[in-house]
Amino acid sequence: MNRSGLKRGIQITLCAALLLACNHALAVREEQTFHVSVTIPTSEFYVLPVNPGFLEREQVMAWNPVSAELSPLREHFDVKNASGSISARLAAEPFLFNGRERIDLKVWFNGESLSLLDSPVVEEQQARIGQRVRLDIVATQPAEGYVPGQYYGTVQLIFDAVNP
Numbered sequence: 001m002n003r004s005g006l007k008r009g010i011q012i013t014l015c016a017a018l019l020l021a022c023n024h025a026l027a028v029r030e031e032q033t034f035h036v037s038v039t040i041p042t043s044e045f046y047v048l049p050v051n052p053g054f055l056e057r058e059q060v061m062a063w064n065p066v067s068a069e070l071s072p073l074r075e076h077f078d079v080k081n082a083s084g085s086i087s088a089r090l091a092a093e094p095f096l097f098n099g100r101e102r103i104d105l106k107v108w109f110n111g112e113s114l115s116l117l118d119s120p121v122v123e124e125q126q127a128r129i130g131q132r133v134r135l136d137i138v139a140t141q142p143a144e145g146y147v148p149g150q151y152y153g154t155v156q157l158i159f160d161a162v163n164p
Contacts, residue, residue: 043080043082044080044081044082044083044161045080045081045082045083045161046078046079046080047077047078047079047086047088047159048077048078048079049075049076049077049135050075050076050077050078050132051075051076054075059073059137061073061096061137061139068145068146069139069141070103070139070146072136072137072138072139073135073136073137073138074134074135074136074137075134075135076132076133076134076135077109077132077133077134077135078130078131078132079110079122079127079130079131079132079133079159080127080128080129080130080131081122081124081127081128081161081162081163082128083128083161083163083164084124084127084128084161084162084163084164085120085122085123085124085127085162086120086121086122086127086159086160086161086162087118087119087120087121087159087160087162088109088112088114088118088119088121088157088158088159088160089114089115089116089117089118089119089157089158090107090114090115090116090155090156090157090158091116091156091157091158092116092154092156093116094107094137094153094154094155094156095153096139096151096152096153097151097152097153098147098149098150098151098152099149100149101142101147101149101151102142103139103140103141103142103146103151103153104139104140104142105137105138105139105140105153105155106137106138106139106140107135107136107137107155107157108134108135108136108137108138109121109133109134109135109136109157110122110133110134111133111134114157118160120162121133121159124162124164135157137155
């Protein structure tokens with residue numbers, strides 16, 4: 001091989017090495033990090049949403065511009081008390097607030113209206129074997145109608161195992 005052929009071979013090799021180095025330098029990389037957790041309840045007593053993300057994210061009551069109403073929130077829960085019935089109550093009055101205006105919320109669990117006082121929500125016979133029940137949260141339209149704005153609120157439920 002003559003000098004020009006050798007020189008050309010070295011140039012091609014250098015170009016190929018440079019091209020490979022550039023490809024590595026331009027490589028795209030993505031990383032994703034997320035948290036994983038689990039709560040495993042006792043088999044004796046639990047009140048858990050069927051959709052595990054329900055309690056972990058903000059729930060949005062959709063506004064219907066045609067009917068001028070807020071859509072209710074509905075979620076199913078799996079419940080069980082191997083020793084008796086289940087009662088529930090609200091920790092505080094539930095409402096949405098925008099800093100000036102308030103929208104009261106009504107809460108039902110398994111068809112029973114909840115208040116700040118304990119109410120039986122699952123009878124002993126159904127609670128002992130376990131059951132799937134529904135939570136309903138409905139906005140109460142103010143007398144003057146809904147006022148535009150960003151509203152936020154909290155609904156806190158307390159469940160108790162009632163043993164005979």
